[in-house]
Amino acid sequence: MARKLNKKHPIPFLILLVLHSCLLIFTFYKNKDRKRLTITLLSGMGLCFIFEYFVLSLFNAYRYKPKLFVNKDLDNFMGAILSQAIFVPFTVIFLTAFKIGWRGKAFFALFFAVIEKLFLRMGVHQNNWWKTRFTITLIPIFFYINDFWYQQLRIGTPIFQFGSLFLSILVNGLNLMYSMSILRKFRFGLGRWHRWKEHFMVAPIYSFTLSMTTALLIKKDSHAKGIISAFAFTKIMDMLVMRTGVAKQNFRHFLINNSIHLLMIFWAVLVKKWIYQDLNCKELDKGEECEKAGI
Incomplete structure (x- = not known):
C-alpha cells in the first residue's frame, strides 16, 4: 500500500x-x-x-x-x-x-x-x-x-501581478490535487494502468491549464459571471480527461471533485482582491478610496 x-x-x-x-x-x-x-x-x-x-x-x-x-x-x-x-x-x-x-x-x-x-x-x-x-x-x-x-x-507591474495570481492558484491547486490523489487514490496517466511517476508528469499539465484559465477568467470578472465561467471550464476539462482515460478511479466523486474546483476558484477571487486592490491601496495610500470601495 x-x-x-x-x-x-x-x-x-x-x-x-x-x-x-x-x-x-x-x-x-x-x-x-x-x-x-x-x-x-x-x-x-x-x-x-x-x-x-x-x-x-x-x-x-x-x-x-x-x-x-x-x-x-x-x-x-x-x-x-x-x-x-x-x-x-x-x-x-x-x-x-x-x-x-x-x-x-x-x-x-x-x-x-x-x-x-x-x-x-x-x-x-x-x-x-x-x-x-x-x-x-x-x-x-x-x-x-x-x-x-x-x-x-x-x-504594481501588471505582468508580475498576473504572474502572482496564476502561480498562487497553481500552488493551491497542486497541493489540493496531490493531497486528494494520495488520500483517494485517483491518478492521472496514459494507458490502462497509471503509475505514480506518470501521475506527477501528467497532473501538473492539468493543473497548469486550469490555473491559467481560472486566472484569466477571474482577473476579467471575479463576480458571478467569472466564477460560473471558471467552474464551467473545470467541468469541460474533467470531461476531457475522463473520456480520454487520462484520469481514472475516484475522479468522478461529486463532492471531492467539485470541492477542489470551487476552492481553487474562490481562492483565485481572494488572491485577485489582495493583488489588485488591497496591495495597491496600501502602497498608494488611497485609504479613503479603498474604504469607499469596501476594501
Missing part, C-alpha cells in the same frame, strides 16, 4: 521542516507587510514547482528518499514537495523580507549545498545527472529573482 509509512529515513527531512517552519513564523511575526509577503511566497513556491516539474518529473535529475512512503515514486515526489513548497521558498521569503544582502544569500546557498552533500552521504538523496555545483549556482539567482518579484509587486 502506498500510504504505509516507513520510518527509516524521515528524520533529516523532519528536522529541516521544523527549522524552516520556525524561519517562516519568525519572518511573518517581525514583518508587517504580510499580505504582499504571502503573495510573494506563493509566487516563489509556484516557480519552484515549475522548476521541479521539468528537472525532476521530466528529466529525472535526482531522487529524494525521505522514506515517508513505501512506494518509491510517491516517496520521491513527496520529498520534492517538501523541498519546493517549504525548504527553499521559506528561506527565500526570509531573505526578501529582511533585505538580506549578498553575504547572507551566499551563506544560505552554501547551506543548501552542504545539506545536499550531507543527504547524499546519508542516502536520503541521490543525484542522477544533477551536480551540487548547479545548486550553489542557481539558488542565489532564485534569491535575487524573489527580491525583484517582491519589488515589482510593490510597484
Whole structure:
C-alpha cells in the first residue's frame, strides 16, 4: 500500500521542516507587510514547482528518499514537495523580507549545498545527472529573482501581478490535487494502468491549464459571471480527461471533485482582491478610496 509509512529515513527531512517552519513564523511575526509577503511566497513556491516539474518529473535529475512512503515514486515526489513548497521558498521569503544582502544569500546557498552533500552521504538523496555545483549556482539567482518579484509587486507591474495570481492558484491547486490523489487514490496517466511517476508528469499539465484559465477568467470578472465561467471550464476539462482515460478511479466523486474546483476558484477571487486592490491601496495610500470601495 502506498500510504504505509516507513520510518527509516524521515528524520533529516523532519528536522529541516521544523527549522524552516520556525524561519517562516519568525519572518511573518517581525514583518508587517504580510499580505504582499504571502503573495510573494506563493509566487516563489509556484516557480519552484515549475522548476521541479521539468528537472525532476521530466528529466529525472535526482531522487529524494525521505522514506515517508513505501512506494518509491510517491516517496520521491513527496520529498520534492517538501523541498519546493517549504525548504527553499521559506528561506527565500526570509531573505526578501529582511533585505538580506549578498553575504547572507551566499551563506544560505552554501547551506543548501552542504545539506545536499550531507543527504547524499546519508542516502536520503541521490543525484542522477544533477551536480551540487548547479545548486550553489542557481539558488542565489532564485534569491535575487524573489527580491525583484517582491519589488515589482510593490510597484504594481501588471505582468508580475498576473504572474502572482496564476502561480498562487497553481500552488493551491497542486497541493489540493496531490493531497486528494494520495488520500483517494485517483491518478492521472496514459494507458490502462497509471503509475505514480506518470501521475506527477501528467497532473501538473492539468493543473497548469486550469490555473491559467481560472486566472484569466477571474482577473476579467471575479463576480458571478467569472466564477460560473471558471467552474464551467473545470467541468469541460474533467470531461476531457475522463473520456480520454487520462484520469481514472475516484475522479468522478461529486463532492471531492467539485470541492477542489470551487476552492481553487474562490481562492483565485481572494488572491485577485489582495493583488489588485488591497496591495495597491496600501502602497498608494488611497485609504479613503479603498474604504469607499469596501476594501
